[in-house]
Amino acid sequence: MESQVTSQSETLIQTPQQLFVVVFLSFFVPLASILLVVKLITGGINISPDALTEKAVSERMKPVGSIQIAGDVDALNPPIPSQETASLKPLKNGETVYQQVCAVCHIAGVAGAPKAGDKSQWEARIAKGKKVLYQNAINGIGIMPAKGGAATLSDDEIKAAVDYLLKQ
Ligand code: HEC
Structure with a gap:
């Protein structure tokens, strides 16, 4: 019945090739535009390859504070002055x-x-x-x-x- 109603002059799709082209476009055009939008959103994030090296990662993960001993470690364990070294103390002139x-x-x-x-x-x-x-x-x-x-x-x-x- 419908085919009778639809006259050739009223529809744009008149051949199987045209039908194929319309189906093809209706599938790929939205897909392409979705890809473009995704690319647009993620394109701004620039991840440098250096950021993923082991050193850079451990640098980011290290604790906030760290203990540093200023100066000579020997300063924490001063040698016990023996009688001998004490008497060797140079006299002031x-x-x-x-x-x-x-x-x-x-x-x-x-x-x-x-x-x-x-x-x-x-x-x-x-x-x-x-x-x-x-x-x-x-x-x-x-x-x-x-x-x-x-x-x-x-x-x-x-x-x-x-x-x-x-x-x-
Ligand atoms: C706070 C100030 C002061 C300082 C520091 C000082 N003196 Fe004196 N000195 C005096 C005074 C004041 C006299 C005089 C004392 C007196 O005759 O009553 C004196 C006297 C002397 C005398 C003479 C003592 C005598 O028998 O007549 C000698 C020697 C002397 N001082 C040596 C020294 C030496 C060495 C030093 C450093 C190690 C020194 N003084 C540091 C104030 C000082």
Whole structure:
């Protein structure tokens, strides 16, 4: 019945070839456009091949914090100073001790300290004899504290400083 209703002038598909072309297009055109849309969406994501190397992956997966020991590891286990090394500690020479400890007072004559190099201030003191000066420098005298306040220095270091001071 239908074939009778459908006249040849009313339909675009008139041959089997045309039917085939229409079926073909109706299948592939949507498929192609879907592929294009997919490509458009995923095309923006650019995954660099380097991002998948083992190093890069473990770098991304490593814990946020990491412990680093600054400086020498030996600093955590300082060697126990033996008696031997302690006695080998180099003595500070007179000049060093003088510059580091005594000069503060004895250059300017702070608190009545006899000025280094001022002969008139030292004459009477030197007259007492070096031994007395050594002892007073070691034990302190008047305002001057014992060993000039540097209690860790040895007696010999103080004596050397006195010698240096007297030579000024
Ligand atoms: C805080 C300041 C001060 C420092 C530091 C100091 N002195 Fe003195 N020193 C004095 C004063 C003050 C006198 C004078 C004390 C007095 O005669 O009453 C003096 C006196 C002396 C005398 C003379 C002692 C005597 O018998 O007449 C000698 C030697 C001396 N100082 C050596 C030293 C040496 C060595 C050092 C460093 C190790 C030193 N002083 C550091 C203040 C200082």
